Every structure is written in structure tokens, then in C-alpha cells.
Amino acid sequence: MDPTPSTAADSTAMESSRDRTPLGALGVAERTQADATPVEERDVVFDCQQVGVRYSGTRALRDVDLKIHSNAVTALIGPSGCGKSTFLRCLNRMNDLIPGAAVDGQIFYHGEELYQPQVDAIEVRKRIGMVFQKPNPFPKSIYDNIAFGPRVLGMKKDLDERIEQTLRRAALWDEVKDRLKEGALGLSGGQQQRLCIARALAVEPDVILMDEPCSALDPISTSAIEDLMLSLTNDYTVVIVTHNMQQAARVADMTAFFSVDQGETGTRCGVLIEVDRTERIFTNPAHERTEAYVTGRFG
Amino acid sequence: MNAASRIAADHAGRAVNRQLAGRRNRSLAATIFLLYLLLSTAIGLIALAVLLVTILQDGLPYLDVMLFENAPSANPDRAGARPAIIASVLVAVVLLATALPIAIGTAVYLEEFAPRDSRIIRLIELNIQNLAAVPSIIFGILGLAFLVRGLDLGPVLLAGALILGLQMLPTVIIAAREALRAVPDTVRQGGMALGATRWQVVWREVLPAAIPGIATGSILGMSRAIGETAPLLMVGAATFVSFNPGLLTQYTVLPILIYQWIKLPQDAFQGLAAAAIIVLLVILVTMNGFAIWLRNRYERKW
Ligand SMILES: Nc1ncnc2c1ncn2[C@@H]1O[C@H](COP(=O)(O)OP(=O)(O)O)[C@@H](O)[C@H]1O
Numbered sequence: 001m002d003p004t005p006s007t008a009a010d011s012t013a014m015e016s017s018r019d020r021t022p023l024g025a026l027g028v029a030e031r032t033q034a035d036a037t038p039v040e041e042r043d044v045v046f047d048c049q050q051v052g053v054r055y056s057g058t059r060a061l062r063d064v065d066l067k068i069h070s071n072a073v074t075a076l077i078g079p080s081g082c083g084k085s086t087f088l089r090c091l092n093r094m095n096d097l098i099p100g101a102a103v104d105g106q107i108f109y110h111g112e113e114l115y116q117p118q119v120d121a122i123e124v125r126k127r128i129g130m131v132f133q134k135p136n137p138f139p140k141s142i143y144d145n146i147a148f149g150p151r152v153l154g155m156k157k158d159l160d161e162r163i164e165q166t167l168r169r170a171a172l173w174d175e176v177k178d179r180l181k182e183g184a185l186g187l188s189g190g191q192q193q194r195l196c197i198a199r200a201l202a203v204e205p206d207v208i209l210m211d212e213p214c215s216a217l218d219p220i221s222t223s224a225i226e227d228l229m230l231s232l233t234n235d236y237t238v239v240i241v242t243h244n245m246q247q248a249a250r251v252a253d254m255t256a257f258f259s260v261d262q263g264e265t266g267t268r269c270g271v272l273i274e275v276d277r278t279e280r281i282f283t284n285p286a287h288e289r290t291e292a293y294v295t296g297r298f299g
Numbered sequence: 300m301n302a303a304s305r306i307a308a309d310h311a312g313r314a315v316n317r318q319l320a321g322r323r324n325r326s327l328a329a330t331i332f333l334l335y336l337l338l339s340t341a342i343g344l345i346a347l348a349v350l351l352v353t354i355l356q357d358g359l360p361y362l363d364v365m366l367f368e369n370a371p372s373a374n375p376d377r378a379g380a381r382p383a384i385i386a387s388v389l390v391a392v393v394l395l396a397t398a399l400p401i402a403i404g405t406a407v408y409l410e411e412f413a414p415r416d417s418r419i420i421r422l423i424e425l426n427i428q429n430l431a432a433v434p435s436i437i438f439g440i441l442g443l444a445f446l447v448r449g450l451d452l453g454p455v456l457l458a459g460a461l462i463l464g465l466q467m468l469p470t471v472i473i474a475a476r477e478a479l480r481a482v483p484d485t486v487r488q489g490g491m492a493l494g495a496t497r498w499q500v501v502w503r504e505v506l507p508a509a510i511p512g513i514a515t516g517s518i519l520g521m522s523r524a525i526g527e528t529a530p531l532l533m534v535g536a537a538t539f540v541s542f543n544p545g546l547l548t549q550y551t552v553l554p555i556l557i558y559q560w561i562k563l564p565q566d567a568f569q570g571l572a573a574a575a576i577i578v579l580l581v582i583l584v585t586m587n588g589f590a591i592w593l594r595n596r597y598e599r600k601w
């Protein structure tokens with residue numbers, strides 16, 4: 001199945017989707033679940049079946065079967081180039097924006113298939129926010145950075161209040177409350193990344209995807225963001241890509257290990273090796289390859 | 300630091316100096332090359348300085364209120380450049396209102412929306428590149444054929460300004476595209492990831508971030524157009540206009556007036572021409588200076 005390629009399709013689809021809201025009735029209602037419920041028994045937010053991605057015909061990822069549960073942190077780990085970012089981008093249809101990228105298989109988001117034709121990628125991204133590896137605040141004020149999402153999505157009521165709440169939620173309020181009108185590029189890297197998280201939270205998403213959000217940050221900022229991730233699971237489902245196994249061990253409830261399969265012809269293709277509770281992945285994984293990776297004997 | 304160690308450090312420093320000096324002596328070729336570079340620069344600078352000095356010498360005595368207030372006249376004591384100055388300003392306004400929005404729109408479309416792999420788009424891009432290399436006199440001929448005669452506008456200011464605008468398009472499009480390209484993709488992705496449409500991201504984030512660069516390119520393009528003569532001669536800019544020009548009247552612009560004055564035999568007109576050149580130079584240098592200031596002021600490290 002081809003993702004609808006970007007631009008024109010996006011904007012026209014948006015108009016129509018506002019009426020029909022194909023993802024409108026989806027369950028963001030009962031978000032909070034008792035911590036006591038084991039992760040595997042919580043709601044399934046994403047049910048990925050045989051998901052694969054090709055870039056201009058070259059397969060980069062294949063046959064990913066993975067369930068992602070609500071109000072938990074799911075970590076995607078694996079050697080670089082194994083398709084973690086590629087997979088993450090499937091979840092909010094960011095791959096649509098990459099010319100030549102084609103997604104196959106099915107991803108059910110709260111039971112609804114994300115790649116069916118009538119689903120609007122814009123609407124999907126509104127619900128499934130994303131934070132990138134390199135902090136990418138807009139080159140404008142802190143206030144305007146957070147306000148961008150609510151403004152374009154027409155959530156303009158009580159904007160000031162929303163901005164304060166989101167900044168508090170992202171544990172950034174105390175640091176920036178006196179300089180909301182100052183440029184966001186003047187913040188430190190760690191603050192910029194928390195600003196990007198706040199920016200994503202401001203549009204009230206259901207899921208936050210983070211692609212190596214700490215890889216450009218110092219240890220203190222990293223730990224601030226890890227704390228933030230943990231606190232977010234009360235309200236959100238978090239999927240994080242990390243190449244830092246300690247980080248996965250610290251924050252993730254579930255961990256999925258991806259690796260690269262070398263084809264006979266020398267083609268390399270990412271695959272999901274296994275997914276399990278984090279402690280099992282790190283102490284008693286089912287697969288040898290996982291064990292080799294988590295113990296540092298890369299295989 | 301005690302005395303002994305200071306002396307030691309001193310010695311070490313001198314040893315290093317000696318080594319460096321030795322190296323400098325050895326590189327005769329480098330010295331010659333450096334001299335050559337200095338000389339080339341000097342030639343340019345000296346030529347510019349001589350030009351400036353002569354023009355200031357000739358022109359300053361004639362640079363007075365009359366130059367701005369009076370119309371051209373056969374009597375050099377009463378001649379001024381008012382209609383030409385007004386025409387040049389009008390041309391700039393027309394450029395601002397027509398060529399700039401078209402150029403920026405084209406750049407935004409090509410850079411942000413056009414399908415990358417489309418043949419037609421490639422063809423358009425190629426054409427824009429080529430258009431930038433077309434001699435200005437050709438634009439003049441085009442203006443004569445299409446605007447002055449084809450559309451029957453006649454030799455009016457609007458026709459001249461439009462043709463200058465056409466000539467300016469490729470330069471500004473290319474500059475604006477570069478400015479847009481300098482906005483990192485992460486900004487676009489950041490916006491799209493929030494559920495904004497591509498259009499919203501371009502309008503609210505990418506374009507504002509690119510504006511300093513676009514403005515710089517636009518100003519440089521405009522200043523070139525304002526100093527332009529050849530295409531205007533082609534579309535019939537008259538050399539003697541004593542009334543205040545409008546969009547649909549005959550006109551002359553500063554460079555053409557200068558050209559006309561210089562051709563006249565009386566010395567006084569040479570002085571007037573030099574004074575008009577000073578006016579034109581001040582306008583152009585101001586515009587370019589503003590462009591440079593904009594570029595430095597808003598230069599951004601992502
Ligand atoms: N935009 C793209 N175009 C083409 N190939 C890509 C693109 N992004 C990623 N790839 C390829 O897909 C594979 C997986 O990349 P990626 O998902 O970035 O891996 P990871 O995030 O695990 O390091 C790599 O072989 C990479 O070269």
C-alpha cells in the first residue's frame with residue numbers, strides 16, 4: 001500500500017477529514033490507567049502487522065509485527081541503520097514526506113488502519129506527535145514555538161494558559177517564564193529539546209514519538225528528559241528510539257530490538273528481532289542476537 | 300612565573316620565532332603570490348578611487364537643490380534631474396509591486412511544493428538559469444515587441460519597468476530559492492509533525508525564516524535594475540522629459556539622463572552628469588549597504 005504522497009493530497013484531505021474525522025472517535029478518553037495493570041494488558045495503541053518500508057524500491061525494513069501499549073514507554077533499540085527511525089516515522093506517517101518512501105503492511109492505531117486511503121496524514125500527526133534527534137525549535141520566540149501547533153489547529157482559546165500548562169508539563173516553565181518572548185534558539189540544547197516536547201504536547205496528542213531525543217544532549221539534560229518521559233506516561237503513550245541501552249533500561253516498560261539482516265546479495269534490511277518487557281530484554285532475552293547486542297557483543 | 304622560567308619561555312619563544320622566520324624566507328613563491336593578489340586588489344581599488352574622485356570633483360559643484368527640483372533644460376544653469384529621479388523611484392515601486400511577488404512566489408513554489416522529479420519543473424529551472432544569462436538588450440527587444448508594440452502600451456514608464464522586472468526575475472528567484480533552501484528541513488518536519496499542512500508550515504515558519512535572505516537578494520536585484528540603461532533605450536525611454544512622469548507617460552530614468560547629458564558639448568552638462576551619477580551612486584550604495592546589513596544582521600547559525 002502506498003502512502004499518499006504529501007502536499008496537495010494532504011491539504012485537500014484535511015478539509016474533508018474535518019467533517020468525517022476518520023480518527024475522530026478514537027479513544028483518547030480513558031487515558032489514565034492504573035500503574036498496576038501489566039504493560040501487556042493495557043490498551044493496544046499501535047498494532048503493527050508485517051510492516052515494511054522501501055526507499056525508492058530498496059527495502060530498508062521488513063515484516064515488523066509489534067504491539068505498542070498505552071501509557072507506557074516503548075523503546076526501540078538496535079544498531080544504527082537497522083531501521084528504527086524508519087519504523088518510528090511509519091507510526092505518524094512522516095515517511096509520507098520522504099520522496100520515494102513506501103510503507104507496506106498494516107498499522108492499526110486504536111483499531112483503525114493508518115494507511116487506508118481515507119485516513120488523513122495531517123490528522124494522524126496531530127494525534128501522534130514527534131520529537132526529533134536534533135532539537136528543532138522554530139527560529140522565533142519560546143511563546144510562538146508552543147503557540148504554533150494550537151494556532152494552526154485552531155485551538156486558539158486560552159492560548160496563554162495552554163502555553164503555561166504545556167511548559168509546566170515539560171518541566172520548563174520555571175526556566176523560561178520570564179523570557180517567553182525571547183528567541184528559542186537562545187536556549188540550551190536540553191531546554192530546546194524540552195521546548196520541542198512541550199510544543200508537541202501543546203496540541204494534545206495521544207502518542208509522543210521520540211527519535212533519539214537525548215543523543216545531542218549532556219547527561220544532566222538527558223536525565224531531565226528521561227524524568228519527563230516517565231512522567232508523561234500518565235497521560236501519553238511514548239515510543240522512543242535510543243541507541244543508549246542504559247537509557248532504554250531506565251525509562252522503557254517495553255523494549256523492541258531491531259537488527260539488520262544481511263541478504264545473500266549483500267542487501268541489508270532491518271528486521272525486528274524481538275519485543276518484550278525491558279527487564280527481560282536485558283536480563284533474559286529470547287534471542288541470541290538480542291543477548292549479543294545487549295551484552296555488548298554485537299552480532 | 301619565576302624569572303628563570305620566564306627566561307626559558309622567552310628562549311623557547313624566540314626559537315619558535317626563528318623557525319617561523321626561516322619558513323617565511325623559504326617560501327618565495329608564496330610571497331610572490333601574495334604580492335600578485337595585493338596588486339590585483341589594488342588595481343580594482345585604485346580604479347574605483349580614481350573614478351570616485353573625478354566624479355566627485357566634477358559633480359559636487361553641481362550637486363544642489365536645483366538638481367532635485369528642476370526639469371532638464373537646454374540651459375545648463377537651470378537644468379535638473381527631477382523627472383528622472385521621480386521616474387527611477389516609480390520604476391522601483393513597480394518592481395516592488397510586480398516582479399518581487401512573482402519572483403518570491405515562483406521560488407516558494409519551486410522550492411517547497413514542486414515535485415522534485417518532474418520533467419516540466421526541471422525545464423522551468425533550466426530556463427530560469429538561462430534567463431539570468433540573457434543580455435539585457437535582448438530583454439529590451441522583447442519589451443519592444445511585446446509590451447510597447449504587442450500590447451500597444453507605447454514607450455511608457457510601465458512598459459520599461461515591467462521589462463526591468465522581467466530581467467530581474469531570475470536573479471531574485473535564484474536568490475530567494477537559496478534563502479529558502481537555507482532553512483533547514485528540520486523546521487519543516489517539526490511543523491508537519493505537529494499536524495500542520497505544508498502550506499501552513501511554509502507560510503508561518505519557512506518564509507519568515509527566509510525573509511532576510513530573500514530581502515537581500517531582492518534589493519540587490521532592484522539596485523541592478525535601477526542602474527540599468529540598455530533595455531530601456533530599446534523600449535523607448537525618452538531622453539528629454541521635462542514633466543513629472545506617471546506610469547503611463549513617457550519618461551526618462553537617471554542612467555539615461557546621465558547618458559544624454561554626457562553627450563552634450565557644454566562643460567556644465569558634464570558637471571551635471573557627474574552630479575546625477577553621485578545621486579545614482581548614493582541610491583545604489585544605500586540599497587546595497589542595506590542588503591549587506593540585512594544579511595549580517597539576520598545571518599543565522601542553525
Ligand atoms: N530518507 C531516506 N532515503 C533513503 N534511504 C533511507 C532514508 N532514511 C533511511 N534510509 C535507509 O534506511 C535504513 C534504515 O535507516 P534508519 O531508519 O535511519 O536507521 P536507524 O534509525 O536505525 O539508524 C538505512 O539503510 C538508511 O540508509
Ligand SMILES: [Mg+2]
Nearest residue numbers: 084085086211
Ligand atoms: Mg535513526
